[in-house]
Amino acid sequence: MKKYNAVIFDLDGVICHTDKYHYQAWKAVADELGIYFDEEINNRLRGVSRMESFEIILERYEGEMSEEEKECWTTKKNDIYKELLKNMSPADLSAEVKETLDDLRANGHKLAIGSSSKNARFILGQLGLGEYFDAISDGNNISKSKPDPEVFVKAAEYVDEQADKCLVVEDAKAGLQAAIAGGMDCAAIGDAVASGLGTYNLSAFADLLKVTAK
Ligand code: BG6
Numbered sequence: 001m002k003k004y005n006a007v008i009f010d011l012d013g014v015i016c017h018t019d020k021y022h023y024q025a026w027k028a029v030a031d032e033l034g035i036y037f038d039e040e041i042n043n044r045l046r047g048v049s050r051m052e053s054f055e056i057i058l059e060r061y062e063g064e065m066s067e068e069e070k071e072c073w074t075t076k077k078n079d080i081y082k083e084l085l086k087n088m089s090p091a092d093l094s095a096e097v098k099e100t101l102d103d104l105r106a107n108g109h110k111l112a113i114g115s116s117s118k119n120a121r122f123i124l125g126q127l128g129l130g131e132y133f134d135a136i137s138d139g140n141n142i143s144k145s146k147p148d149p150e151v152f153v154k155a156a157e158y159v160d161e162q163a164d165k166c167l168v169v170e171d172a173k174a175g176l177q178a179a180i181a182g183g184m185d186c187a188a189i190g191d192a193v194a195s196g197l198g199t200y201n202l203s204a205f206a207d208l209l210k211v212t213a214k
């Protein structure tokens with residue numbers, strides 16, 4: 001019996017790298033509002049929903065803003081972001097990621113996405129992975145964002161597996177917290193390693209093959 005039947009992947013920062021596009025789009029909005037914004041603040045937005053991200057940016061805003069105005073600004077950010085995402089193509093999917101996914105599948109693992117993003121399906125399409133995953137749980141099917149476990153609990157449901165048979169792969173602390181809250185083991189990659197919350201720490205995506213071989 002395998003330790004894990006399913007692997008649930010965060011998208012942004014794990015399967016692909018959209019940080020620079022998020023940064024550019026938020027920076028355009030922040031500049032227009034006269035709010036200071038830099039890469040360090042951008043790092044705090046990892047795994048956090050669009051509106052919660054804007055609330056973090058607004059910590060440095062002097063004025064008052066109505067909910068309607070917030071809607072307008074986040075829509076604007078998303079319009080800019082979606083334009084930038086059009087630059088993505090299958091060339092943005094690394095050979096290591098694709099080969100590891102293929103090997104995990106060949107080893108009998110179900111593969112799912114657990115992303116806070118409402119653009120997840122669009123991004124997967126750009127990468128040429130539109131039909132690849134067994135299930136996609138994203139920002140459109142959740143009411144609570146990471147660190148709430150909802151997005152991963154739904155992904156486990158969609159692939160019909162118990163939490164303890166799922167492994168989550170995450171680059172954000174909030175994502176690791178979400179996996180733990182959902183009763184799932186988690187593999188930290190990139191920035192998330194420093195949090196010390198991962199059941200495993202990956203130094204490369206392909207390390208997943210070792211972790212899941214048990
Ligand atoms: C997450 C990103 O995957 O999606 C966050 O890490 C982002 O930075 C969130 O805010 C929501 O994304 P979107 O595409 O719905 O605005």
Ligand code: MG
Nearest residue numbers: 010012013171
């Ligand atoms: Mg991420």
